[in-house]
Amino acid sequence: xxxxxxxxxxxxxxxxxxxxxxxxxxxxxxxxxxxxxxxxxxxxxxxxxxxxxxxxxxxxxxxxxxxxxxxxxxxxxxxxxxxxxxxxxxxxxxxxxxxxxxxxxxxxxxxxxxxxxxxxxxxxxxxxxxxxxxxxxxxxxxxxxxxxxxxxxxxxxxxxxxxxxxxxxxxxxxxxxxxxxxxxxxxxxxxxxxxxxxxxxxxxxxxxxxxxxxxxxxxxxxxxxxxxxxxxxxxxxxxxxxxxxxxxxxxxxxxxxxxxxxxxxxxxxxxxxx
Amino acid sequence: xxxxxxxxxxxxxxxxxxxxxxxxxxxxxxxxxxxxxxxxxxxxxxxxxxxxxxxxxxxxxxxxxxxxxxxxxxxxxxxxxxxxxxxxxxxxxxxxxxxxxxxxxxxxxxxxxxxxxxxxxxxxxxxxxxxxxxxxxxxx
Ligand SMILES: Cc1cc2nc3c(=O)[nH]c(=O)nc-3n(C[C@H](O)[C@H](O)[C@H](O)COP(=O)(O)OP(=O)(O)OC[C@H]3O[C@@H](n4cnc5c(N)ncnc54)[C@H](O)[C@@H]3O)c2cc1C
Ligand code: FES
Ligand code: FES
Numbered sequence: 001x002x003x004x005x006x007x008x009x010x011x012x013x014x015x016x017x018x019x020x021x022x023x024x025x026x027x028x029x030x031x032x033x034x035x036x037x038x039x040x041x042x043x044x045x046x047x048x049x050x051x052x053x054x055x056x057x058x059x060x061x062x063x064x065x066x067x068x069x070x071x072x073x074x075x076x077x078x079x080x081x082x083x084x085x086x087x088x089x090x091x092x093x094x095x096x097x098x099x100x101x102x103x104x105x106x107x108x109x110x111x112x113x114x115x116x117x118x119x120x121x122x123x124x125x126x127x128x129x130x131x132x133x134x135x136x137x138x139x140x141x142x143x144x145x146x147x148x149x150x151x152x153x154x155x156x157x158x159x160x161x162x163x164x165x166x167x168x169x170x171x172x173x174x175x176x177x178x179x180x181x182x183x184x185x186x187x188x189x190x191x192x193x194x195x196x197x198x199x200x201x202x203x204x205x206x207x208x209x210x211x212x213x214x215x216x217x218x219x220x221x222x223x224x225x226x227x228x229x230x231x232x233x234x235x236x237x238x239x240x241x242x243x244x245x246x247x248x249x250x251x252x253x254x255x256x257x258x259x260x261x262x263x264x265x266x267x268x269x270x271x272x273x274x
Numbered sequence: 275x276x277x278x279x280x281x282x283x284x285x286x287x288x289x290x291x292x293x294x295x296x297x298x299x300x301x302x303x304x305x306x307x308x309x310x311x312x313x314x315x316x317x318x319x320x321x322x323x324x325x326x327x328x329x330x331x332x333x334x335x336x337x338x339x340x341x342x343x344x345x346x347x348x349x350x351x352x353x354x355x356x357x358x359x360x361x362x363x364x365x366x367x368x369x370x371x372x373x374x375x376x377x378x379x380x381x382x383x384x385x386x387x388x389x390x391x392x393x394x395x396x397x398x399x400x401x402x403x404x405x406x407x408x409x410x411x412x413x414x
Pocket of ligand 2: 308309310311312313314315316317318319320329330331332
């Protein structure tokens with residue numbers, strides 16, 4: 001049963017400009033995209049907000065295109081859009097791989113990339129991919145456009161630098177050189193104890209991002225530097241384990257995660273599909 | 275809001291944030307769509323919007339405005355998938371069945387076993403152990 005909704009107010013803009021003006025004049029409003037996170041909270045009665053801004057009709061935010069050499073993905077692109085997009089599959093196959101592992105098809109058909117990122121859950125599957133791809137988050141308000149490096153977007157557990165009058169409108173991803181790999185270990189239901197998500201770009205300038213082991217996604221810069229200067233995989237694994245500091249809720253859990261992360265690094269850099 | 279449900283055009287007065295699931299069951303008296311978990315995990319509430327499977331417990335009425343919605347009632351009772359589910363034991367208690375069948379409809383004719391497994395990954399069944407469901411879809 002859905003708790004009483006009569007007290008809720010939904011603003012339904014028909015353009016991005018109108019949406020941004022509403023955020024400025026009527027805020028604070030909670031943006032609403034595919035609702036696969038919001039409606040779980042609403043149905044459970046844990047959502048205390050009462051004023052919402054519907055983004056779903058803003059088709060301009062759904063575009064996936066190559067622009068000035070970068071891949072630009074609109075915030076409203078769904079996981080199904082990412083899986084289907086030839087451009088994403090060619091330029092950022094690790095993002096298509098991550099999208100394929102999100103929920104079932106019903107969730108993929110509604111859940112959006114912008115919602116996954118704005119939600120800033122440490123277990124968000126697309127987050128390590130965007131971190132490893134050196135993505136930029138494009139934020140718009142009625143007055144201005146702001147670009148924030150993805151690794152600076154989330155500042156803590158479910159915390160981001162987005163201001164209340166801003167929307168995420170797109171993600172920009174420069175060309176990625178090297179082989180890409182993505183792997184998720186553990187189920188979502190079990191995420192509290194065992195999930196690890198990892199995205200790796202191997203080649204001359206290796207990039208490694210790990211999710212679900214800390215309040216935000218971790219870019220393993222020291223491990224990357226070690227690999228770039230020719231360190232052995234054993235040495236890289238030791239550095240990575242130190243670097244990620246898994247959430248240490250239960251001792252054995254942290255140990256388990258360190259082992260998983262080390263194994264994943266070896267597999268994803270060796271070209272095995274994981 | 276205006277939408278087409280199972281081929282019939284309708285005008286419905288509903289709060290824009292009411293769940294599509296409740297619009298169908300309460301405002302349209304289409305109770306074939308079931309609520310299992312109410313949190314997107316089980317797929318019992320699956321319906322098609324413009325041919326695409328979604329969880330109607332997570333879709334606000336506002337997002338169904340202007341669309342074509344297909345529920346289990348829209349298949350009419352003699353659809354090949356419905357007959358196969360009966361013939362091959364794909365339904366036991368029946369709670370998951372409408373959602374299973376609509377997710378299968380979205381796969382088109384003659385899906386492979388892999389396509390069925392991916393397409394139905396978001397639909398849970400407590401009774402059949404799934405193999406009877408996969409068999410029903412392959413035989414439809
Ligand atoms: C059964 C189930 C399984 C799931 N499985 C996974 C999984 O395996 N992996 C995973 O990562 N996630 C999973 N999720 C979570 C969810 O589906 C994803 O996080 C999804 O990408 C959220 O997108 P949305 O458009 O539905 O977000 P919404 O629910 O619409 O919004 C989520 C949050 O983001 C904000 N927001 C949305 N868009 C914007 C924007 N453009 N600008 C600013 N703020 C915005 C909203 O205000 C809200 O706070 C699952 C959810 C369910 C119910
Ligand atoms: S009732 Fe909607 S997914 Fe379970
Ligand atoms: S038949 Fe009972 S849940 Fe599937």
